[in-house]
Amino acid sequence: MLELPHLSRITDIMTVDRRDFLKIGAYTAAGSMLATGLPAINAIASKTAPTRKPEESWAMVIDVDKCDIDCTACVDACHKENNVPDFPEPKHDVHWIRKITFKQKHVENGEERSLPAMCFHCEYPPCAHVCPVEATFVRKDGLVLVDKHRCIGCRYCMIACPYKARSFVSRHVDHKPTDNPDVPIRMHGVVEKCTFCAHLIDQGKEPACVTSCAKKGKGAMLFGDLRDEKSEVFELVRSGKANRIRSDLGLNPRVFYLGV
């Protein structure tokens, strides 16, 4: 569901007025509101529960100059934290975050550099727009998540995502004793992807990749709240030095890169 004032936060910072586009989106989405109302029992259950205020707007800034080409601290930490399965064939393997090596085209012996790429949690996520059952949705704080209880495995989202952020679970996965009990494993036939470690964010912690990069890498990854004007992330995004991948597509990803 689109939340107007909140989701336009990135655009506020970038000082581009997109409100009219957002309005169109809201009207299109209005029809689907009826279908997603939680049952009345929700009211009973949440009487005592904390209500989450949609105050955060998460973003990540990655300094590519600090990212070593042979360091995989973020990938390892992510796959451990989120019980990402390991399938034998590379073409079926599941990736939540991956290291991408890049070099300039048409340049002899160009320098090879690398960056981590995960789901960029776009402000206008094409995956969520094509999902027929709203299994992929945008949470109030801007995270694009997959409700694996609802995903029917049609894989339209994988067609629509320009960043190849999504993987289809094409094999049966079993519980392992080494699994992190805080994160469920996935049954075969659903699509999964990076969640920005939503379960950690909700406990006030940072995503596993960021923590691991700070501990084992060079601290190339920064995570923060764009609503918090004192945060480093806000400062970097506002400075205009941070770029986004394929910004020509206009999806407004929440992951920014420095030095590329």
Place this chain on the structure above:
Amino acid sequence: MPVKAGALSIALLVMAFLAPLFYNAVSPASSAEPQLVIEQKGKCVKETEYMRRYHMNLLKTARDSGVREGVRLARHGLKGCISCHPKRGEFCDRCHEYSGVTPECWNCHTYPV
């Protein structure tokens, strides 16, 4: 001839629908009510009678609000269950087997047997 065949197939269909009733009538009296091991005495999030009937609704609500809104209703979710009933084999499974339902929760979620 076709009339006979039609009547026969309808009769077979009715029999098939009623089969569970026949089965229960002739099979030995149903096993006793499942006994649950409840280690931590005390009150659940709702009274026992309510939990017996509607725990799945609470779980579903906790699931949807946790997944889709980020509001984690810890006491009402699976984590809440585990905190008082650490073994699903001595708790969940007993009633589920008795009533013949197979929830899919632990296909993915960790709940020690």
Place this chain on the structure above:
Amino acid sequence: MTTRYTKIDGSSTGYRNFLIVSGAVAALAPLSALLMFTNGHYITGMNNQVPWGMPIVMAVYLIGASAGSLLLSAMSSVFGMKEYKPFSRMAALLAVLLIVSALMAIILDWGRPDRLFIPFFHIQPRSMFSLNAFLYSSYMALGLLYLWAMFNEREKLEKQLGLLAVLLAVLVHSGTGAIFGFVFVRELYNSPLLPPSFISAALSSGAALMILALYYTFKFTGRELDERHIHGLAKLMGIFIAVVLYFIFIENVTRAYAPKNYEAASFLLLNGGKYTFYFWVGLIGLGLIVPMILVLNPATNRSLKYIIPAAWMQLLGVLVERYIIVIPAQIMPLEFFHDKEITSDFLDGAYANYSVSPVEWAYSLGLVGVVVFGFAVAIKLWPILPSQANS
């Protein structure tokens, strides 16, 4: 002139054997779907680079043939072209069978076909899939109603339902084209021309299918066939093929004009290996131009000796067209930077591989079997075939 329809007798051993064989082929579809579901999709050729494979190609193809058949069926009742009246029932029946088979193709290919009803409870109006769930199911229901009206000789109702069915068929197949056309992140999908181009391909393949269905059912049931019907359909097919060619031409020229699309355009048209071969030889040559010439050239278009092969070529040519639309767009690597080469463990920046696996072949064959088997059963149960097709 009124057309009389009769059931087939269906007591010959040939018919019985045909039912057994086509039924066995039809059973391949659910069986291979069961294999995919119990093992997971790793047993197919589809993977994380090419998430959509042959099942989606088949689904799109079958929907197209269904929409084409329904449009042809409505020719007589809605557009008053009485010469098409004799096979309007056949065409409507095929339309219903094809959409059933297409829905099977889509749903059984899901990772979780056990969640069949979720799309009806959670609606996302921006998603073509979500809209299509309603379009396809209402289209199927309307097709059945339309058939019922025909069986009961309710001419006025038939005309009204026929009109509605024409509108819905156009919507349904435009919706199918939009599944791909609206995907703006892949150059080979994104095109406003896909919905209309899908409709013209639906009509040409629908006409080809009708020619073959008429020819073979009349041959095997020993009924007398007036060749003029076939000639009319063949001419129609030729015209629609010309429209398909026009759309394909415009679409590719538009794409190739923009420098940012050079890579995508040259992959499809020049150096895409087997895909380029399929495009030029399978689709443009054998699938479209040769049959078009055969059915429009006065020297050949009066003889079944040429029309029947032309119809086969066109029917398979449209299948190749669907393949060319669905697959190459996924083979192309997605670009992260316009000016940088990328590599990764996840096969970023590399051309993907896809080959149709045995399971998918069985699945696709089974889907065709479902239509053939359903048709063979239905012509015995209901008066669908005209007792003789001459006016």
